[in-house]
Amino acid sequence: MVPNLDKLIGISTYCTKTEGTGGKIKSTPDQFFVSEILREKSLGKISSSGSYTVYKLKKQGIDTNHALSDIFTKYGLRLKALGLKDANATTEQYVCDMTTGRSTDTLVTNRYTLEKIGLVQKPLTKKDMVGNHFKIKIEDANFSKVIQFADHEKILNFFGYQRFGSKRPVSHLIGKAILQRNFDHAVETLLSFTSEYDLPHNNKIRNMLKDKSNYSKVFDQVPPQMDIEKIVLDEMINHGDALKALRAIPIQLRRFFVEAFQSFVYNQTVSKAYEFGEDMMQPQQGDVCFDKDDNLGRYQNDPMQRLAIPLVGYSYSKKNRFDNFISQILTEQQITPKEFFIKEMQEASEEGGFRQAVISCHDFVIKEPYVDFTLSRGSYATILLREIIKPSDPVAAGF
Known part of the structure; x- marks a missing residue:
């Protein structure tokens, strides 16, 4: 069973059978x-x-x-x-x-x-x-459980917790509201969505922000780390226009919200396809693949090619063996591919693309209590570590 936090970001499976080592990471940044x-x-x-x-x-x-x-x-x-x-x-x-x-x-x-x-x-x-090269300390881990961890090249390339907000997995929900052109709901979600993993003080502020009439009263109590919330609050107090308030957020963050929803659909697609029994480790005839130079093309029976899974956007094509899963997820989420072109906020539109299905991991070495490894661009160390540690509470374990 995966933790509830994993399900919130679209991950419903493990792909290794090893027992988790337990332990925690990131007690200190070094x-x-x-x-x-x-x-x-x-x-x-x-x-x-x-x-x-x-x-x-x-x-x-x-x-x-x-x-x-x-x-x-x-x-x-x-x-x-x-x-x-x-x-x-x-x-x-x-x-x-x-x-x-x-x-x-x-x-x-x-x-x-x-x-x-x-x-x-x-x-x-x-x-x-x-x-990226990683050197990560795993505290309080039972390393005897990881010695046999030979499956590090067969780990599904999920988007990690940071993509959504570890303590407050909300980025994809804001992105979804933007895609549905429900800008008021996007602002409400950004300001007032609470999470059991967040700090009590933050949740107290967010609960007060559920009532728009509190915006002016609460503004000075918003802590400095909620800088994006302050930008949006200031705009909403001044003119109450949700779309205008969202557009005051730096452009890379607005794109990040839409990309986070795209990532959530991808995580769900990979989870569902893997649980259904699709072969995710080897590409097949008709699949889109990356070659050794990261160029995209159709499968050509080349052992250097790696399976690519679609990232949904306004140019999404249904001609792939994962479309059943993708279409089902989009129907459940009440989103269509063409909605990824956002007329009202074109700079946050998302064309779509492809992502490698399996993590490419090299030079995996254990030097207790550290693990050392190299991952290809765009893969998350926390996804590799989640398969090693199998934390029952990812937030408490430092994820």
């Missing part, structure tokens, strides 16, 4: 280390001449979006990350200045450092990143 790995070819493009500056961002106790927002506010640098990294971790990642001719050498604050490493002719994109 126990969860992650660093990005760039393609050799991309590293070779970084030199002493070029139009765009590349930096290495090292951070702890702040997520990527907040770090980049802080850098822009304080130093005027508009940086783009190749991937998003969690707050409760020690992370190293590449970021690229999106404006030509501006740069700084090194910035140091108590939560992040930004170090210039060179210049490129064209800005780096997430395609330049091949994966």
Whole structure:
């Protein structure tokens, strides 16, 4: 049986039979280390001449979006990350200045450092990143249960808890309300959705925000970490227009909400297909696959190809063996693919695409109490760890 939190984000199965080790992660940010790995070819493009500056961002106790927002506010640098990294971790990642001719050498604050490493002719994109290396401490684990963990290459590539909000899995619900053009409900959900895993003080504030007449009264009590809620509240107090209030949220976050709903549909699709008995580990004739260079194409009986599962968007095509599951989920959720084109908020529209069905894990090593491994881009370490630990309460276990 999977924990209730897993079901809330669309995961209803395990794909390993091993007994969980138990234990917990992320007691402190330095126990969860992650660093990005760039393609050799991309590293070779970084030199002493070029139009765009590349930096290495090292951070702890702040997520990527907040770090980049802080850098822009304080130093005027508009940086783009190749991937998003969690707050409760020690992370190293590449970021690229999106404006030509501006740069700084090194910035140091108590939560992040930004170090210039060179210049490129064209800005780096997430395609330049091949994966992430992790070194993670698992406290209080029974490691004798993990020695036989040889199935780490056969783990379904679910979207992890962070995609939805670990302590408050709400991002996909806001995204769904946006897709249904129910902008009032999106604002209500963002402000007042409560979770049993959240802090009591936060839930108290959110319960008060269920009543719109409290907006002005509660505004000054909203804690600093609820910065997005403050932006929306301020807009709602000033003009009461929900769509306008949502559009005051930074664009990457608005996209993130819609993508979170897309991720929820994907998680449910993979869960249902796996439980139904579809072969998720090997591609078949007619499947869409990634090749060794991450290019998409139809299956060609090539052992290097990896099965790809559709991510629903406005360009979704039903011609795939997972459509029965996808169509059933969309019907239950009362969403159609074409609704992913949002006329009222075009910048958050989502075309769709594909995601690798199985995690690609390399160099998996146990050095008690640490595990060391490398995952391909876009895969979540917490999904690999959930199969190892099998936590009964993911939040208490640090997920």
